[in-house]
Amino acid sequence: MTQSNQPPASDVTRRHFVRASSATLGVAAMSSPALGWIQGSDTIKVGLIGCGGRGTGAAGQAMRADDGVRLWAMGDAFDDRLASSHGYLTDGHGDQVQVDPERRFVGFDAFQNVIDSGVDVVILTTPPHFRPEHFKYAVDKKKHVFMEKPMAVDGTGVRSVIADAQRASEQGTNVMGGFCWRYHHPSRECYKRVLDGAIGDVKCVHSTYLSGPLGTKPRQDGWSDMEWQMRNWQHFNWLSGDHITEQACHAIDKINWAKNNMQPDRCIALGGRQMRSGPESGDIYDHFSVVYEYPDGTRSFHDCRQMPNCWSNNTEKLFGTKGDCYINSWGPTNIITGENAWEYEETSPAPSMYQVEHNELFKAIRNGDLINDGSEMTRSTLMSIMGRMSAYTGQPVTYEEALNSTERLGPTVYEWGDVPVLNVPVPGTPADWSAIQANAGS
Numbered sequence: 001m002t003q004s005n006q007p008p009a010s011d012v013t014r015r016h017f018v019r020a021s022s023a024t025l026g027v028a029a030m031s032s033p034a035l036g037w038i039q040g041s042d043t044i045k046v047g048l049i050g051c052g053g054r055g056t057g058a059a060g061q062a063m064r065a066d067d068g069v070r071l072w073a074m075g076d077a078f079d080d081r082l083a084s085s086h087g088y089l090t091d092g093h094g095d096q097v098q099v100d101p102e103r104r105f106v107g108f109d110a111f112q113n114v115i116d117s118g119v120d121v122v123i124l125t126t127p128p129h130f131r132p133e134h135f136k137y138a139v140d141k142k143k144h145v146f147m148e149k150p151m152a153v154d155g156t157g158v159r160s161v162i163a164d165a166q167r168a169s170e171q172g173t174n175v176m177g178g179f180c181w182r183y184h185h186p187s188r189e190c191y192k193r194v195l196d197g198a199i200g201d202v203k204c205v206h207s208t209y210l211s212g213p214l215g216t217k218p219r220q221d222g223w224s225d226m227e228w229q230m231r232n233w234q235h236f237n238w239l240s241g242d243h244i245t246e247q248a249c250h251a252i253d254k255i256n257w258a259k260n261n262m263q264p265d266r267c268i269a270l271g272g273r274q275m276r277s278g279p280e281s282g283d284i285y286d287h288f289s290v291v292y293e294y295p296d297g298t299r300s301f302h303d304c305r306q307m308p309n310c311w312s313n314n315t316e317k318l319f320g321t322k323g324d325c326y327i328n329s330w331g332p333t334n335i336i337t338g339e340n341a342w343e344y345e346e347t348s349p350a351p352s353m354y355q356v357e358h359n360e361l362f363k364a365i366r367n368g369d370l371i372n373d374g375s376e377m378t379r380s381t382l383m384s385i386m387g388r389m390s391a392y393t394g395q396p397v398t399y400e401e402a403l404n405s406t407e408r409l410g411p412t413v414y415e416w417g418d419v420p421v422l423n424v425p426v427p428g429t430p431a432d433w434s435a436i437q438a439n440a441g442s
């Protein structure tokens, strides 16, 4: 269903300009494409890959961030998702949406067609299973990238994203990760104080992400295994990384933020599935509890749960040698107690953190500055993955084991056919995708 992909004449002209500018500006411009070719009133062409809820929101935020942004190409696995996103964005943003029909791409190769359509920036908002492959291609083609969290679902994917974020840094293209609380003004102000020493050394962090379950999509007649799993992706580990990786990674990122990106030695996790049942619940758990152990002898703790009719909570408590810090992200409440007591006072509503992300990304592109969130975003993603690995296996998992794991979740060929569903993991008898693939002949 992929559509043709010929760059329009205006794009060819523009590419000449890029090459000419680079030659004129020399090595500095070559090493930082952001310099010299998207300035002043130039338009910035954006491609959206994954036209669901978050992608549609992010594309709107990109257009609000800079008057020169044009939504230029869109790609999705499904034409109905693309059409509804395109309609919504056109209603909201009028002429800034310039996605001619030949630049609307559907299917598993839609990402390549979007990236090759003459765009400057790509927004990667598919389920995270696909992120490493999409990011790699975007970096190969020297595009600026906004990529949603989590960055991958397994160690294999994280290694790939680490390498490509490094390449982006070397070639001078921006990489912004969707750990949006890092762009939330009250949280930023609070964590800055913590990292400047307001509570002394951070000895322990406890973070939670306790929420209700996400909606499920029962299978419809005519849907292949692949279509059903893709439309119900949050519930399949190979697509989402389970909810500790897909959703609670935000709260694990807060631990990582408070510990100033310190690499944990290992984690020990418990988890299970008490409430979820039925095929539409896939193979994921509904609760996890993780202890992270750090080389400085400290420990941090994370709990997440997706269950109905239970207490909801999304907070962090930091314990330091000179005081404590309490953050309720849904408040917002940010309180520091002890020697340097402080409380965030909302004088006016904080801007949307999602909008701040795009404001800062497009400003950096205009100014020739570089944002590269690669280090924190891959560490937080891997910390969530190692928590899942430990809970599934019933074993401690070191950071290095998770990072160097050869586990690669999911089928290796993407087509609208059969895809096995793994049994819900039982600690001590982990599921193994390579064995499943061998049995299924995929």
Ligand SMILES: NC(=O)c1ccc[n+]([C@@H]2O[C@H](COP(=O)([O-])OP(=O)(O)OC[C@H]3O[C@@H](n4cnc5c(N)ncnc54)[C@H](O)[C@@H]3O)[C@@H](O)[C@H]2O)c1
Binding pocket: 049, 050, 051, 052, 053, 054, 055, 075, 076, 077, 078, 081, 082, 107, 108, 110, 111, 125, 126, 127, 128, 130, 148, 149, 150, 178, 179, 180, 230, 246, 247
């Ligand atoms: N930062 C945040 O607060 C936040 C909030 C929501 C979602 N997210 C993240 O954003 C991502 C998307 O989540 P969502 O809620 O928008 O999901 P969604 O299901 O609404 O959208 C995902 C879209 O990607 C499409 N897609 C799936 N596989 C594809 C492929 N291989 N190529 C192209 N398109 C493909 C789907 O058809 C769908 O339209 C996830 O990683 C999620 O964790 C982040």
